[in-house]
């Protein structure tokens with residue numbers, strides 16, 4: 050049965066020593082992002098961790114740590130109350146709100162200078178670690194400027210000389226044999242002194258002193274449920290922090306992103322989402338352990354936006370079945386992406402039932418399987434909520450009958466994400482924090498005096514989104 054640690058939720062007035070621990074200026078900045086994590090995921094991640102791993106999560110524990118700063122974040126974009134990863138990360142990385150789908154570019158085309166470029170110029174070491182392609186929206190928001198986030202092939206050259214440690218997926222944007230225009234970006238990075246590594250063994254054998262480009266997958270790093278043999282987010286983070294501890298005499302800034310939490314939410318796949326949330330929490334643990342040994346380190350953990358607002362619902366009479374339903378998540382073997390491949394093209398209801406039983410340990414009804422099959426075969430109007438009127442949306446709804454967890458749609462949502470931080474300089478991240486407040490705080494901590502141009506929503510309204 051789910052129960053929180055003793056004292057969880059207890060609150061008391063802060064002592065002056067506790068307030069002092071949050072003030073001051075850090076030398077090192079660790080900025081962690083659980084991409085697309087609706088606040089409800091904190092509890093479900095904690096619950097899964099306790100029943101599947103017999104321990105709680107580091108993030109939930111931070112919520113009960115009086116020396117940590119606890120807040121929520123207003124992450125709206127310049128043209129929408131619902132933000133995407135690129136405009137959200139750009140607001141952190143430049144201090145200016147922009148349109149969704151752009152990376153550090155104002156609606157009139159003005160280029161904004163990203164925080165890692167400024168940090169590098171100020172003599173700091175810089176790093177990006179992610180389970181997405183390294184050129185994806187969230188890392189790009191800290192290290193690049195590009196009119197369209199999807200132009201990842203144009204983002205790929207921008208980290209050279211600007212970001213010392215770049216680890217994640219995305220070989221397809223760097224390796225000449227698989228890059229569309231055959232350009233040898235990996236070779237360019239190597240010429241600039243980067244070690245280019247593609248496996249966990251190569252990463253572990255790399256020299257920590259030289260810059261590193263680590264590309265562990267063609268596209269995104271696989272879901273935790275489908276794990277390949279590449280390094281985990283915690284392993285990439287641990288390697289990079291070790292390197293930074295030895296090399297960053299003048300301090301560093303690193304962004305660590307658990308990217309696939311967002312992708313799983315888009316698929317309405319709660320099992321994949323929560324296992325990736327726990328992998329993210331393990332990486333957060335690596336960061337918190339580092340900070341415990343290096344007290345001049347600020348650690349922030351947050352999300353860039355909600356996604357599809359999953360919730361564990363009251364199931365059965367007096368909700369007594371909710372826990373039992375949720376516990377079925379533990380038995381899952383693979384993500385919806387793998388299920389989709391196993392369904393094959395034009396799947397029958399029988400095939401879908403068989404795959405779900407084998408991969409998820411759940412026997413859905415023939416009627417439910419026919420709904421998923423109809424949607425997988427291109428039928429529209431299978432479900433009333435148009436946002437979920439496609440195969441994974443229908444599958445997610447069917448499985449909500451068994452897991453007890455339902456989603457509101459398959460797109461980002463407007464909740465205030467959590468922002469939790471610890472160490473010197475964490476105090477300003479308490480309460481309701483506007484996403485544009487991150488940049489001036491972090492640049493001030495690094496001794497950088499710089500302000501990017503910005504636009505009001507009124508000034509921006511005459512421009513069209515790309």
Ligand SMILES: [Zn+2]
Nearest residue numbers: 085134311461
């Ligand atoms: Zn997303």
